[in-house]
Amino acid sequence: MKTKLFFFGLLTSLIYFACEDSAISEIGNSILPDEDIIETRRDTIPVSLQTVKTDAIYAKTISGTLGEYYDPTFGTLNAGFACQFYPSIGFQNIDNLVGGKIDSVYLDIYYSYIGDSLTPMELTVFPINKPLEKNYYTNVDPELFADMSRPLAKYAYTAKNPNIPDYNLYGRLSVPMPAEWGQTYVDAIRTDSIDKNKDQFISRFQGLYIKSTFGSGCLLYVGNSSAEAYAQIRIHYRTREEGTAHDGGDSIRKRYAYWAVTKEVIQINAYKNTYSSGLLQNDTAVYIKSPAGVFTELTIPIPKIIESVGKRQFSSVKLSLNAYPQSEWSDVAGLPGVGEYTTSANVVSRLLLIPPDSTKNFFERQAVADNITSYIAKLSTATYTYDFNNISNLVRYAIDHKPDEDLKLLLIPVRVGYAYNTNTYSFVDYTTAYDLYPTGVALHRNDRKITIIAADLEINK
Numbered sequence: 001m002k003t004k005l006f007f008f009g010l011l012t013s014l015i016y017f018a019c020e021d022s023a024i025s026e027i028g029n030s031i032l033p034d035e036d037i038i039e040t041r042r043d044t045i046p047v048s049l050q051t052v053k054t055d056a057i058y059a060k061t062i063s064g065t066l067g068e069y070y071d072p073t074f075g076t077l078n079a080g081f082a083c084q085f086y087p088s089i090g091f092q093n094i095d096n097l098v099g100g101k102i103d104s105v106y107l108d109i110y111y112s113y114i115g116d117s118l119t120p121m122e123l124t125v126f127p128i129n130k131p132l133e134k135n136y137y138t139n140v141d142p143e144l145f146a147d148m149s150r151p152l153a154k155y156a157y158t159a160k161n162p163n164i165p166d167y168n169l170y171g172r173l174s175v176p177m178p179a180e181w182g183q184t185y186v187d188a189i190r191t192d193s194i195d196k197n198k199d200q201f202i203s204r205f206q207g208l209y210i211k212s213t214f215g216s217g218c219l220l221y222v223g224n225s226s227a228e229a230y231a232q233i234r235i236h237y238r239t240r241e242e243g244t245a246h247d248g249g250d251s252i253r254k255r256y257a258y259w260a261v262t263k264e265v266i267q268i269n270a271y272k273n274t275y276s277s278g279l280l281q282n283d284t285a286v287y288i289k290s291p292a293g294v295f296t297e298l299t300i301p302i303p304k305i306i307e308s309v310g311k312r313q314f315s316s317v318k319l320s321l322n323a324y325p326q327s328e329w330s331d332v333a334g335l336p337g338v339g340e341y342t343t344s345a346n347v348v349s350r351l352l353l354i355p356p357d358s359t360k361n362f363f364e365r366q367a368v369a370d371n372i373t374s375y376i377a378k379l380s381t382a383t384y385t386y387d388f389n390n391i392s393n394l395v396r397y398a399i400d401h402k403p404d405e406d407l408k409l410l411l412i413p414v415r416v417g418y419a420y421n422t423n424t425y426s427f428v429d430y431t432t433a434y435d436l437y438p439t440g441v442a443l444h445r446n447d448r449k450i451t452i453i454a455a456d457l458e459i460n461k
Helices: 002-017 021-030 179-192 198-204 302-309 356-364 392-401
Strands: 036-046 048-054 064-071 075-083 086-089 104-115 121-127 153-157 171-177 208-214 218-222 231-241 251-260 267-274 285-290 293-300 313-322 347-354 375-377 385-388 407-421 426-434 439-444 449-459
Touching: 036 302, 064 104, 064 121, 064 208, 064 267, 075 218, 086 198, 104 179, 104 208, 121 171, 153 171, 171 179, 179 198, 179 231, 285 407, 302 392, 302 449, 313 392, 313 439, 347 356, 356 407, 356 426, 375 385, 392 407, 407 439
Parallel strands: 048 285
Antiparallel strands: 036 449, 048 293, 064 075, 064 218, 075 208, 075 267, 086 251, 104 171, 104 218, 104 231, 121 153, 121 208, 231 251, 285 293, 285 439, 293 407, 313 385, 313 449, 347 375, 347 407, 407 426
């Protein structure tokens, strides 16, 4: 019996790598004992695709999106975010402020962008006046937490400006904030030391809401791993330094401090999508877009698989999805799933395949694809396809537990966080999140199939 099971295991491995039915038959039967009969089968089963809207995604992150952008395929996306700040870099010699006053305050926003880099845009900054809740879904309205009657700053900008320095090909907006506003919190730090405790600091300074209030055609992706923070408050001040002048007298020294958006505090991203007509009912294409917007729903007919293939032992179930060249349909920033694992980065773009009822738990746990109930694929630039090479575990589970129901799956653009294991010289995934970078793809809708290779071992003796 052990010998026969060994041959069966060897056969299924060979089947997986074989490309032609004739090769499968020839290899399989030539290595088996005469008393054993192996039946192998290769079938293609049609699947259906449709574009579906998503109301919200889970976005627990310190990255965000700001601005408004129109795409002829996907329609209009308007984005803003609310955030708290952490007193990560404190004040030095704060008790000796010159005149007891700070000099200036800026809101720094580090970003990359898509769209027209010279289109005029405007943002407005509002104070948060209610505690932010740990609700990281993007359909939360930040205006419920913000004092919209009291704007703190308005700032006109273009994404590309020769007067604004670039940092590693990223831009930075430095939004002037009222000095008296910053002075209020600096005084609380001097008198009550609220910067020594995060919760005490946030109870006094509850955060800011940054909203796009003018312009269309440009989106800022607020995120830069090489910068100290994605968004931060920068405070400039001067202190009197006793006995540090060359003659032994006092001197005046310029200093600055930061309050930064970090993982320890809350950031809420808010997206409003207006869809183009025909997006959900296109006869030849289905669409996927980030951040949020639309996903593609895939339907695998489990009853038809059982009727056609039976309940054999599946060696592989391959799903291949063809993408349209980007130049034929849209001008979004990029396609999901492009990029390789490298030692110089820590995230990579991928396309996730997962049942709809698993998404909430998957993303809130920041899980990784397990190749049992969830799978990831990259875009093959050679064939312009997303290839899920073997989803047999998922199909097998559906056959065993819900044989009378079609299997529904979602295709979602994600960012996978990974690390390089120096012991095994390999990359290890450790977290998955919805992709907040603007991307999109159109997939061929018609004549989609999965390829199933199955085998049975019949023991005669």
